[in-house]
Amino acid sequence: MKKTIVFVAMLISCSAFGAWIPVDAGGRVPMEPGATRSRDWTVFSFTVSRLPNRITDVNLRLDLVHSWVEDLQIILEAPDRSVVTLFDRLPGGPPRFDDFDDTVFDDEAPKAIQSASAPYAGAFRPKEALSRFDGRNPNGTWRLKIWDHYTGDYGWLYRQGDPRFETRRGPLSGTAIEISAVPEPLTWLALGGLAGMALRRRKTMR
Template sequence: ILTDPVAGFDSTVTFSIASALPQGITATFSKDSLQPGEFTLLDLDMSTVQTDLDLEVEVLATAPGADTVRFSLFFNIIFSDFSQLELLAPVNGASGLNLLPTFEWSPLDNAESYDFQLASNPSFAPEFIIDEIQGIKQATFTPTVGLNENTLYFWRVRARNACLESEWSSPFGFHTFVVQCSSFESNDGPINIPGTGLPLRKSEITIVQSGQIEDLNIVNVKGVHDAVPDLEVRVVSPEGTTAVLMSADCGNTSIFHVGFDDEAPFEIQCPPIGGVAYKPKEPLSIFDGESTLGTWTLEVEVINTLGTGGYLEGWGVEFCAGFEPNPPYLVNNNVLRVPPNDSRQINSGNLLSEDPDNSSEELVYTIARAPKHGDLLVWGEKKTAGDKFKQIDINSGGVRYLNTNPDAETDDFGFTVQDGTGGWFGVETFNII
């Protein structure tokens, strides 16, 4: 609040608050008595306010021999404490998730909307973003893209209102279901599809390995036809069981390169390119329990005479089985003590992961959250969120923490560990004091 001498006015001006303030709000002037030409700052402490409100503050200015001046200051207060924001589902460390999970977090009364990010790396760099959206009105979101099996993902959320955008939450990690697959590709292509009549063309793959089918997928169905919607594509097992994969799908398109998987999140989308797996017209689970042994046939039939032909380049069949990997586990996660502006080695006594099936060379740490007050060094190189190192690096003395902020009393970093075969555990915290 600035005062200005007018017409030689030189009396001391005293400021005060005339209106009653709501509970939890205090008002303080940096100086309540000023000489003309000086200024004062009005500090309103609203740190304990936990609701939105419209506030009018009436200020009095008095001086000897002068009229009292009253004026009002108006504030639109929006409660912007987002510290209660919590990620709920998928929970940190969840495994075996399907390829189109729904994400949930705690709703906040003072949040107008939320931003969401899903990534394959906890750095959340643009090249790792799988899906993101801003301005979500509800505390839940289902992605617009299907995820991959056998894959570790990270997700995070932030809240916003008219006044403030919160920091991103610490990320949660989850893993989609783990399968082991054996794939077999055709070698009799390309097979011509004539442009006259209603031809039926067949491509065969002979499997000499015998096993009971738990999950069957069709991959890399690839070819060209001037009118893809004039085609019906089927797969036939050695026992004669048939499932329609696609029929009269998509409009004005001539190239197809698709796969089919009962667990795919979406039905076929157009154009059918990129080798993306979609749900088949008829479920492939009809083959479960049959033998892999014998000749598998892909049938491509023209169902409309308007087309002028094309060819089938190739296809593949994939036999998969789900399994539960043995995950790594934490043996040691002990606090590291580091003097200010100094460094200390992180050894296996501080941080140690083991796995029943994998060696220290195969146990890979991914940094989910970098330290704030120092550097994490692996063989002298600074590592940050998304970077990796191995248990053998710890065992060999190659991992250190360097404090760069002597005023900070504590620090930490977040990490997860994978064993390379689908085993892992969720984001943990390593503490430094």
């Protein structure tokens, strides 16, 4: 009986998944080496595959330097084209290279990004809740879209291993998305069926 319980627990633990997935490429903002220009957006992508098909949580880590972050609007777009605004033109200040150094956007963070001040280090709640993605299929291409509302400023989005990875504050972990996902309920029923078969087989062998 104990072996059967352990077997079922292993199935359940293996069916849940959570990991950081790095951005496919870094690049200049708003210009686009390593990204694709789409109207006024500079677009960076994350390729997600082989995850269970039901999202339970999404977080995003942002590593970005820019000469005036108050000009920026950033949204995250899921493979099904649903979108969440991470922030939109943060509170103003003088032009400066204010950085997002391993900044994590997390619905459970204690402070909202829209009321924060630079430099943006630590975890913050995004302007719109990332829980909007819950229940959706995570697999496919995610897009991080950055819109610089004014010309004359520039910045750089960092990926882990980027040749510009070293900032004045030291090395960064790199822009990445964290997705936790589980199988659909029907898959849980299948696991339950396997457990039942294992129990019946054990009883028959006695």
